[in-house]
Amino acid sequence: MLLTTRALDTKIPAHDRVYRRLRTRIMHGDLPPGQALTIRGIGNEYEVSMTPAREAVRRLAAEGALTMSASGRISTPELSNERIEELAALRALIEVELASRALPRAHLALIERLQVTNGAIAEAVAHRDAVSYIRTNLEFHRTLYLRAQAPAMLAMAETVWLQMGPTMRALYGRLRRTEPPQFHRLIIAALRAGDEPGLRLAVRSDVTQGLRMLAS
Amino acid sequence: MLLTTRALDTKIPAHDRVYRRLRTRIMHGDLPPGQALTIRGIGNEYEVSMTPAREAVRRLAAEGALTMSASGRISTPELSNERIEELAALRALIEVELASRALPRAHLALIERLQVTNGAIAEAVAHRDAVSYIRTNLEFHRTLYLRAQAPAMLAMAETVWLQMGPTMRALYGRLRRTEPPQFHRLIIAALRAGDEPGLRLAVRSDVTQGLRMLAS
DNA sequence: TGGCTGTTTTTGTGATCACAAGTCCTTATG
DNA sequence: CATAAGGACTTGTGATCACAAAAACAGCCA
Numbered sequence: 001m002l003l004t005t006r007a008l009d010t011k012i013p014a015h016d017r018v019y020r021r022l023r024t025r026i027m028h029g030d031l032p033p034g035q036a037l038t039i040r041g042i043g044n045e046y047e048v049s050m051t052p053a054r055e056a057v058r059r060l061a062a063e064g065a066l067t068m069s070a071s072g073r074i075s076t077p078e079l080s081n082e083r084i085e086e087l088a089a090l091r092a093l094i095e096v097e098l099a100s101r102a103l104p105r106a107h108l109a110l111i112e113r114l115q116v117t118n119g120a121i122a123e124a125v126a127h128r129d130a131v132s133y134i135r136t137n138l139e140f141h142r143t144l145y146l147r148a149q150a151p152a153m154l155a156m157a158e159t160v161w162l163q164m165g166p167t168m169r170a171l172y173g174r175l176r177r178t179e180p181p182q183f184h185r186l187i188i189a190a191l192r193a194g195d196e197p198g199l200r201l202a203v204r205s206d207v208t209q210g211l212r213m214l215a216s
Numbered sequence: 217m218l219l220t221t222r223a224l225d226t227k228i229p230a231h232d233r234v235y236r237r238l239r240t241r242i243m244h245g246d247l248p249p250g251q252a253l254t255i256r257g258i259g260n261e262y263e264v265s266m267t268p269a270r271e272a273v274r275r276l277a278a279e280g281a282l283t284m285s286a287s288g289r290i291s292t293p294e295l296s297n298e299r300i301e302e303l304a305a306l307r308a309l310i311e312v313e314l315a316s317r318a319l320p321r322a323h324l325a326l327i328e329r330l331q332v333t334n335g336a337i338a339e340a341v342a343h344r345d346a347v348s349y350i351r352t353n354l355e356f357h358r359t360l361y362l363r364a365q366a367p368a369m370l371a372m373a374e375t376v377w378l379q380m381g382p383t384m385r386a387l388y389g390r391l392r393r394t395e396p397p398q399f400h401r402l403i404i405a406a407l408r409a410g411d412e413p414g415l416r417l418a419v420r421s422d423v424t425q426g427l428r429m430l431a432s
Numbered sequence: 433t434g435g436c437t438g439t440t441t442t443t444g445t446g447a448t449c450a451c452a453a454g455t456c457c458t459t460a461t462g
Numbered sequence: 463c464a465t466a467a468g469g470a471c472t473t474g475t476g477a478t479c480a481c482a483a484a485a486a487c488a489g490c491c492a
Binding site: 015059072089093094159163 | 229270274278279288302303305372
């Protein structure tokens with residue numbers, strides 16, 4: 001029997017494929033803030049018709065990853081400073097809780113994985129690669145939070161990341177530094193020591209740290 | 217010139233109308249958990265074709281108001297106890313912050329509006345009307361949180377409410393009490409006194425109070 | 433009577449088309 | 463040269479249809 005490109009074809013719907021790929025690009029900062037998109041353009045890029053492209057856009061708009069003007073035009077969000085502050089506060093609230101819940105379950109293998117990821121972050125910083133930086137940084141946080149066994153909270157945190165994606169790219173793009181995030185080391189140290197107050201402070205500091213770049 | 221039913225027709229798209237009406241019904245507990253829905257059925261009910269009905273469903277599914285099975289079947293969510301605990305914790309985190317931010321802006325007119333709303337809640341409780349209870353209760357919280365001037369946080373809180381809508385109905389349906397929520401009086405008292413720690417505690421207590429019904 | 437198999441119906445998915453509103457560019461006019 | 467008006471093009475919206483897969487149902491056999 002002849003099989004298609006993949007054995008055991010999982011048969012993912014087209015709208016889901018388009019959604020996932022677009023979502024990844026937005027979350028990682030592959031698109032700048034205010035970038036205009038069209039349904040026909042998306043459909044053309046992913047070789048699907050307007051229908052699944054429209055559903056992917058609608059889904060992303062519902063999550064705040066895309067904004068729609070009154071006339072229905074689609075673009076990545078341009079966040080005001082007030083909204084960035086709000087989203088950072090949400091990150092602090094949710095991610096501190098996630099880290100706290102992950103702490104009792106964080107064994108040595110997890111901490112070592114975090115250190116490896118932290119090395120990848122340092123490499124992205126050294127190469128001035130904004131997209132790689134954002135991707136590995138989110139991977140660091142997600143690796144930790146997955147241990148919290150709290151899928152609804154993690155989904156909320158990822159929604160916030162998604163909304164900040166294009167803006168993060170713009171912020172880190174104007175940042176010119178060579179050292180990796182120092183608070184990640186504090187997070188790892190607190191995990192090793194089982195120090196919950198220290199962990200909460202370290203996560204909060206790491207999450208709200210990017211806010212200082214707004215003063216530039 | 218002849219006008220339609222509304223002067224200055226705002227021209228709301230069909231998918232948006234369907235979305236809003238469905239969303240309100242779900243958030244207020246008009247649908248029980250696990251209720252099956254079909255795209256054609258929704259389109260028929262609101263007199264639109266499959267296309268806008270599908271977009272409304274997709275949007276609600278993205279917000280967690282509806283769940284889709286692997287084969288694409290649509291239903292209201294049936295939450296596990298673990299997920300209810302998570303959502304309640306999210307409510308506590310976000311709404312305590314919203315209340316805290318609203319406190320400095322809460323003047324007397326707002327507090328009086330909250331008391332009027334609280335009276336409506338008592339009436340709904342007296343009539344054993346679960347939907348009215350949920351609606352007025354959310355109105356109480358939203359009235360307060362609107363003063364926080366934090367639209368992103370409020371949207372997050374409403375998303376959590378939306379996910380809990382059908383389950384709230386089931387929980388309050390099995391509840392047989394006659395007194396209105398006592399913590400609302402504490403919230404109002406803390407607002408009057410400008411007592412921020414007291415407000416945070418009162419909101420947290422009110423939000424997590426419903427969890428005790430899970431033991432039944 | 434109970435379980436299984438075949439068919440029929442229901443249901444979500446994706447493509448295509450018509451349409452209206454918005455946007456952009458050209459052009460004429462002051 | 464600047465500006466406004468006109469048309470051409472782009473773009474989102476909604477309806478309809480074909481199709482495949484899943485669910486529901488009926489009938490058959492042990």
